[in-house]
Amino acid sequence: MARGPGLPLLLLLLLPATLTLLAAAQDDCTCHTNKMTVCNRDGPGGLCQCRAIGSGFAVNCSTLTSKCLLLKARMSAPKNGRGLVRPSEHAITDNDGLYDPDCDHEGRFKARQCNQTSECWCVNSVGVRRTDKGDQHLRCDELVRTYHILIDLRHRPASRAFNHSDLDAELRRLFRERYRLHPKFVAAVHYEQPTIQIELLQNASQKAPGDVDIADAAYYFERDVKGESLFQGHGAFDLRVRGEPLQVERTLIYYLDEKPPQFSMKRLTAGLIAVIVVVVLAVIAGVVVLVVTNKRKSGKYKKVEIKELGELRKEPSL
Ligand SMILES: *[C@@H]1O[C@H](CO)[C@@H](O)[C@H](O)[C@H]1NC(C)=O
Ligand SMILES: *[C@@H]1O[C@H](CO)[C@@H](O)[C@H](O)[C@H]1NC(C)=O
Ligand SMILES: *[C@@H]1O[C@H](CO)[C@@H](O)[C@H](O)[C@H]1NC(C)=O
Ligand SMILES: *[C@@H]1O[C@H](CO)[C@@H](O)[C@H](O)[C@H]1NC(C)=O
Numbered sequence: 001m002a003r004g005p006g007l008p009l010l011l012l013l014l015l016p017a018t019l020t021l022l023a024a025a026q027d028d029c030t031c032h033t034n035k036m037t038v039c040n041r042d043g044p045g046g047l048c049q050c051r052a053i054g055s056g057f058a059v060n061c062s063t064l065t066s067k068c069l070l071l072k073a074r075m076s077a078p079k080n081g082r083g084l085v086r087p088s089e090h091a092i093t094d095n096d097g098l099y100d101p102d103c104d105h106e107g108r109f110k111a112r113q114c115n116q117t118s119e120c121w122c123v124n125s126v127g128v129r130r131t132d133k134g135d136q137h138l139r140c141d142e143l144v145r146t147y148h149i150l151i152d153l154r155h156r157p158a159s160r161a162f163n164h165s166d167l168d169a170e171l172r173r174l175f176r177e178r179y180r181l182h183p184k185f186v187a188a189v190h191y192e193q194p195t196i197q198i199e200l201l202q203n204a205s206q207k208a209p210g211d212v213d214i215a216d217a218a219y220y221f222e223r224d225v226k227g228e229s230l231f232q233g234h235g236a237f238d239l240r241v242r243g244e245p246l247q248v249e250r251t252l253i254y255y256l257d258e259k260p261p262q263f264s265m266k267r268l269t270a271g272l273i274a275v276i277v278v279v280v281l282a283v284i285a286g287v288v289v290l291v292v293t294n295k296r297k298s299g300k301y302k303k304v305e306i307k308e309l310g311e312l313r314k315e316p317s318l
Contacts, residue, residue, distance in 0.1 A: 031061040035232040036073035053077055054100075057107055063180055064212050067127055067219040068103035070230060075100040101127055111140035122262075126215040130261035148256035149200040149218045153225070156247040157194065164191045170241045171198055178224075178235075179217040203258065218253060225251050 029048035031037040036053045043049030052059050052069045054076035059065045075098070101123075102110040109127045114120035114136065122131040122140035130144060168189040175181045175198075187201035200214040207213065223230050224237035225248050239246040 030232050031059065032232045032235075033061050033063065034059055034065040034070070034230055036065075036070060036077065036230065037061075052107075055103060055107075057103070059107075063210070064216040064220055065230075066103070066107035066213070067216050068101050068109045069107045070219065071098075071101050071127060072103060074098075109143060111143040112138065124255065124257045124261075125213070126218070126255050128255055130257060130263075132262070132264050145204050145258045146215060146255045147201065147203040147258050149214050150254040150256070151198040151200070151218060151221065152252040152254065153196040153198075153248050154194050154250045155196060156249050158241070158244045158246065160242060160244050162241040162244065164189075166241050167191050167196060167246075170239070170246075171196075174239060175200075175217060175221075178231075178237075179212060179220050181212045181214065181217040185211075185214055185217075222251065222253060 029039045029041055029050075031039055031050040034050070034052065037050040037059060038053060039048055039050040041048055050059050050061050051057060052065060053073040055069055055072050057069050059069065099113065099115065101113055104110050109123050109125060111122055112120055113123050113127075113129075118135055119133050120136055120138045121129045121133045122138070122144075124130050124144045124146045126146045126149070128146075131138070131140070168191070171189050172183060172186050175186050176183050181200070185200055185202045185206070187199040188197075190197040190199075200218060202211075202214040220230055227237075229237050239248075
């Protein structure tokens, strides 16, 4: 029979490919939600276990990794960009946004952060400084929770106009699917061309165990928008509204804490204060302080002072 050897030959030819596929499936020990990890099959029963670079903390790859661990990994990762000019040591160590944080046993920021030597300060749950700097005797009694995050984006003109409801649906889908944030924590999406605002709201009593924290969702989003996605491999950040890519040209992120920050500045006395991290693409960034002048209900922010202007020109945000 002419067809006799056909089938076995075909199988023989396919065999190496099949084996390779199987091997690939078995070796797929990577962390989809965090590329700043090292993964090995050394978990219980030979399970794939991924540990964050920098801390060695075992991370859960079916959810987001905490911002504290991500920041720590970032600080310990080998520096690339050797062709670039390195800012002076002073410029780096004085920077608020980027530091090597201390994380607690859950991977969250410890309330008190110190640089390697003598200087300490208190941070909120997004790791942003909320007090003056002090010495090692500085006390930070608790980690103050950031319960409200306002992400303010400006987009480039799109060739096809979209309306608020298109955008609202798309951004809610993004936070639900990509950042695994429960939809109830996306409080609102506002739009007035070209400015888009996303309000994330989550206080301690609303957050159930296993819920993604708005701090982490906002940080993944921030890195995505900056083109520094934390996700592994496929699934690049591609925000589209009605099929049109949404091109973000600048981002501001405002953090509002459950308790007012304690900066010794006379002007910051009225009401709650938010600490903002400014993320300006390709330009400058830093920490800005806002006052919410007893307008909590209407949610109005009033910008009163730019803090430590010198720090604004250094490393872009966290
Ligand atoms: C820590 O802060 C002190 C005071 O600003 C500074 O002199 C020192 O260089 C800093 N050290 C590190 C490692 O950042
Ligand atoms: C927004 O645009 C969509 C089509 O993309 C349309 O179905 C919807 O009715 C519009 N909504 C408003 C409020 O104009
Ligand atoms: C948390 O948020 C819910 C819903 O907005 C609110 O009812 C509750 O009072 C808040 N709890 C605290 C402690 O602020
Ligand atoms: C990892 O996170 C998922 C989603 O939050 C959760 O269902 C699961 O129990 C977590 N696994 C471990 C080992 O904590």
